[in-house]
Amino acid sequence: MTAALPGIPEEELVAPGHRACAGCGCILAMRYVLKALGKNITVSMATGCMEVVTTPYPETSWRVPWIHSAFENAAATASGIAAGLKAMGREGVKSVAIAGDGGTADIGLQALSGMVERGDNVLFICYDNEAYQNTGIQRSGATPFGAWTTTTPIGKVKRGEDRPKKDIPAIIAAHGAPYVATASVAYPLDFIKKLQKAAAIEGPTYIHVHAPCTPGWRIENNKTIEVARLAVLTGAWVLYEIEDGKFKLTFKPPKRRPVADYLKLQGRFRHLTDEEIAEIQRMVDEQCKRVGIE
Amino acid sequence: MRQVLTGNEVAALGAKLARVNVIAAYPITPQTAVVEKLAEFVADGELDAEFMKVESEHSALSACIGASAVGARAFTATSSQGLMLMSEMLFIAAGLRLPIVVANANRALSAPLNIWCDQQDSFAVRDSGCVQIYCEDNQEVLDSIIQAYRVAEELLLPVMVCYDGFILSHTAEPIEVPEQAEVDKFLPPYEHPHPLDPEKPVTMGPMGVPEYYEEFRCMLQQAMCAAKEKLVGVDREFGKRFGRRYGLLEQYRSDDADVLLLTAGSLSSSAKELIDRYRKRGERVGLVKVRAYRPFPAEELVEALGHAKAVAVLEKDISLGWAGALFTDVSAAFVNVKKAPLMMDFICGLGGRDVSQLQIREALRAAARAAETGEVRRPVHWLGLREKIVGLGV
Amino acid sequence: MNKCTGCGMCWLFCPDTAISKDKPAVVDYRYCKGCGICANECPFKAITMVTEEGR
Numbered sequence: 155m156t157a158a159l160p161g162i163p164e165e166e167l168v169a170p171g172h173r174a175c176a177g178c179g180c181i182l183a184m185r186y187v188l189k190a191l192g193k194n195i196t197v198s199m200a201t202g203c204m205e206v207v208t209t210p211y212p213e214t215s216w217r218v219p220w221i222h223s224a225f226e227n228a229a230a231t232a233s234g235i236a237a238g239l240k241a242m243g244r245e246g247v248k249s250v251a252i253a254g255d256g257g258t259a260d261i262g263l264q265a266l267s268g269m270v271e272r273g274d275n276v277l278f279i280c281y282d283n284e285a286y287q288n289t290g291i292q293r294s295g296a297t298p299f300g301a302w303t304t305t306t307p308i309g310k311v312k313r314g315e316d317r318p319k320k321d322i323p324a325i326i327a328a329h330g331a332p333y334v335a336t337a338s339v340a341y342p343l344d345f346i347k348k349l350q351k352a353a354a355i356e357g358p359t360y361i362h363v364h365a366p367c368t369p370g371w372r373i374e375n376n377k378t379i380e381v382a383r384l385a386v387l388t389g390a391w392v393l394y395e396i397e398d399g400k401f402k403l404t405f406k407p408p409k410r411r412p413v414a415d416y417l418k419l420q421g422r423f424r425h426l427t428d429e430e431i432a433e434i435q436r437m438v439d440e441q442c443k444r445v446g447i448e
Numbered sequence: 449m450r451q452v453l454t455g456n457e458v459a460a461l462g463a464k465l466a467r468v469n470v471i472a473a474y475p476i477t478p479q480t481a482v483v484e485k486l487a488e489f490v491a492d493g494e495l496d497a498e499f500m501k502v503e504s505e506h507s508a509l510s511a512c513i514g515a516s517a518v519g520a521r522a523f524t525a526t527s528s529q530g531l532m533l534m535s536e537m538l539f540i541a542a543g544l545r546l547p548i549v550v551a552n553a554n555r556a557l558s559a560p561l562n563i564w565c566d567q568q569d570s571f572a573v574r575d576s577g578c579v580q581i582y583c584e585d586n587q588e589v590l591d592s593i594i595q596a597y598r599v600a601e602e603l604l605l606p607v608m609v610c611y612d613g614f615i616l617s618h619t620a621e622p623i624e625v626p627e628q629a630e631v632d633k634f635l636p637p638y639e640h641p642h643p644l645d646p647e648k649p650v651t652m653g654p655m656g657v658p659e660y661y662e663e664f665r666c667m668l669q670q671a672m673c674a675a676k677e678k679l680v681g682v683d684r685e686f687g688k689r690f691g692r693r694y695g696l697l698e699q700y701r702s703d704d705a706d707v708l709l710l711t712a713g714s715l716s717s718s719a720k721e722l723i724d725r726y727r728k729r730g731e732r733v734g735l736v737k738v739r740a741y742r743p744f745p746a747e748e749l750v751e752a753l754g755h756a757k758a759v760a761v762l763e764k765d766i767s768l769g770w771a772g773a774l775f776t777d778v779s780a781a782f783v784n785v786k787k788a789p790l791m792m793d794f795i796c797g798l799g800g801r802d803v804s805q806l807q808i809r810e811a812l813r814a815a816a817r818a819a820e821t822g823e824v825r826r827p828v829h830w831l832g833l834r835e836k837i838v839g840l841g842v
Numbered sequence: 843m844n845k846c847t848g849c850g851m852c853w854l855f856c857p858d859t860a861i862s863k864d865k866p867a868v869v870d871y872r873y874c875k876g877c878g879i880c881a882n883e884c885p886f887k888a889i890t891m892v893t894e895e896g897r
Contacts, residue, residue, distance in 0.1 A: 155864060156850060158848055166859050170860060170870070179857070211656055212654075214654060216651050218649050219643075219650060221517050226506070230514070233507075234513060234522070238498070238517075240498055241515070241520050247646055268504070274500075342854060376881060378877070378879055379879055379882070380882060
């Protein structure tokens with residue numbers, strides 16, 4: 155191995171051979187999570203893409219202790235792990251929960267809320283591919299405005315998702331979690347730094363990573379990183395931290411690009427009229443204004 | 449040491465004596481005192497455990513699953529709607545082979561909403577893969593929880609200890625409380641064979657593809673069936689150390705009985721009283737009480753009931769559209785047996801309706817009539833129904 | 843591969859851990875799914891995607 159990228163651990167704790175789609179952004183997120191956190195962790199994972207593609211019995215990709223129990227309870231199971239470890243005096247092992255946007259924002263929200271409210275020592279990571287991808291691209295609370303999914307199809311009467319994206323990081327910050335951050339698979343160093351920062355905190359921490367889905371977003375397999383990067387460069391996805399309630403932007407796009415640059419690479423937005431794109435641009439502009447991106 | 453304690457108090461005490469490491473339970477009537485008592489034990493430093501203030505029953509059992517998976521002894525308690533909400537995780541805990549003990553204060557199911565005793569809740573989850581024990585009195589509750597951890601941990605199966613809501617949960621009875629040191633000798637610390645541990649990573653709960661799933665379920669079934677022998681063995685050992693034994697069934701004055709009552713739970717005590725009165729009059733009646741319901745003691749029941757002419761099952765549950773669970777299962781046990789008694793099902797005590805001696809007598813008389821005539825015209829009956837008031841033509 | 847500087851970007855962005863952080867980077871065809879992210883992200887255009895021939 156070359157000495158390149160010294161900030162990124164070389165060990166692979168997610169073994170290849172998993173059944174993720176070609177170009178999957180989420181499994182890349184998993185690779186980064188495990189590079190950042192190392193082997194002294196337990197992973198409690200919700201039902202979803204990552205769970206299913208990494209553990210077709212008798213194979214597994216996980217070179218760390220890993221448990222899947224159900225869809226809505228990654229946080230609760232992880233909380234139980236943290237309690238069990240504490241009760242047995244096992245120090246130095248971090249309980250980590252991982253779920254998709256479905257298992258976080260919708261069906262998983264109660265358990266996550268309970269975990270944060272109790273102050274459990276768990277790092278919760280949401281890999282956000284903006285729909286229930288594993289079951290075939292149905293919308294979630296994290297599906298962005300205007301997106302096609304199978305349950306927000308483009309028809310004569312309705313045209314795609316008509317609700318804005320649920321702001322989960324804000325909800326978790328409102329619970330008083332000591333550390334909340336957003337990340338993107340296109341910015342792995344930033345993601346890894348944030349993961350390590352969160353893991354070092356004793357208490358409930360939350361990281362929300364934006365991770366494109368090649369079939370779900372209708373993008374070409376080789377464009378995953380490009381699309382994720384454009385989300386950030388257009389201000390559609392904002393990279394920030396909220397530490398003890400204080401908001402801090404961690405990346406400011408130098409010259410914010412029009413959101414159309416991001417949307418036009420994705421088939422799930424292909425149907426948008428100029429007017430609809432303008433509407434999305436307005437929403438992005440408002441979001442950027444709120445967080446201090448020009 | 450003798451103390452006067454309610455069912456809820458002994459459930460909490462059982463968990464304490466078992467030295468549980470993690471408690472994750474959500475309050476629901478009539479179980480609330482279990483959670484409160486455990487919170488007190490932990491707050492006072494009497495029990496060195498993590499008390500998790502979970503936000504629902506589903507999360508309660510999910511947390512227990514996490515805790516058990518890393519090798520901590522976990523406990524939860526619930527009832528009725530809580531058990532229903534938890535039910536997804538009951539099946540999963542069994543499939544994951546985690547030795548969690550669940551105390552269930554038997555309570556009716558909505559709708560309509562009802563907080564009082566019946567056994568619909570635990571019977572509704574009989575398919576889950578959890579061992580199920582039904583207790584007749586509070587002493588049995590305490591002893592069963594301690595025994596439950598032995599059974600659970602030696603087989604890697606969750607165990608549910610059921611006790612009647614309000615009737616047992618809120619009723620104080622004199623209890624012989626075992627000494628902690630004696631319980632420690634009976635119940636060694638929990639050791640999962642391959643817990644979640646960074647030194648030896650394992651994957652728990654993978655995707656069970658069609659090529660392997662059926663085998664997993666068969667293995668679970670085998671473990672459940674092995675639980676019968678395990679329950680007997682653990683109970684025998686408990687009996688030797690503490691002087692109290694319960695078995696899979698209890699046979700009460702049943703050996704020479706023509707007519708038998710079949711019960712589970714506290715109703716057994718009431719029914720035994722009637723049996724005694726009838727026996728005084730020289731009638732050959734008896735009672736068989738089911739303590740271990742899952743695994744189902746089919747052979748043992750065939751042996752205990754087979755000689756009778758008629759059996760009246762008294763149960764506080766119904767599988768809507770057919771009959772009660774106990775009746776259904778015991779009938780199935782006799783399906784290929786040549787000499788089988790006539791069987792009748794008496795649904796009673798739903799939603800906390802008191803099961804009076806008169807009602808039990810009605811069942812006994814109906815069974816006696818069947819024994820005499822050799823026929824049962826209608827297998828399923830309801831006791832204590834206020835037919836006239838609600839206009840039911842039952 | 844003569845343009846490869848061993849920068850590691852392909853290794854970094856491969857969802858399947860199928861390309862090494864070497865100079866030149868080496869593809870493990872047991873795991874490569876041919877997504878092409880590596881080729882798309884390579885700052886030096888050192889990777890070419892070639893359609894696999896049928897067996």
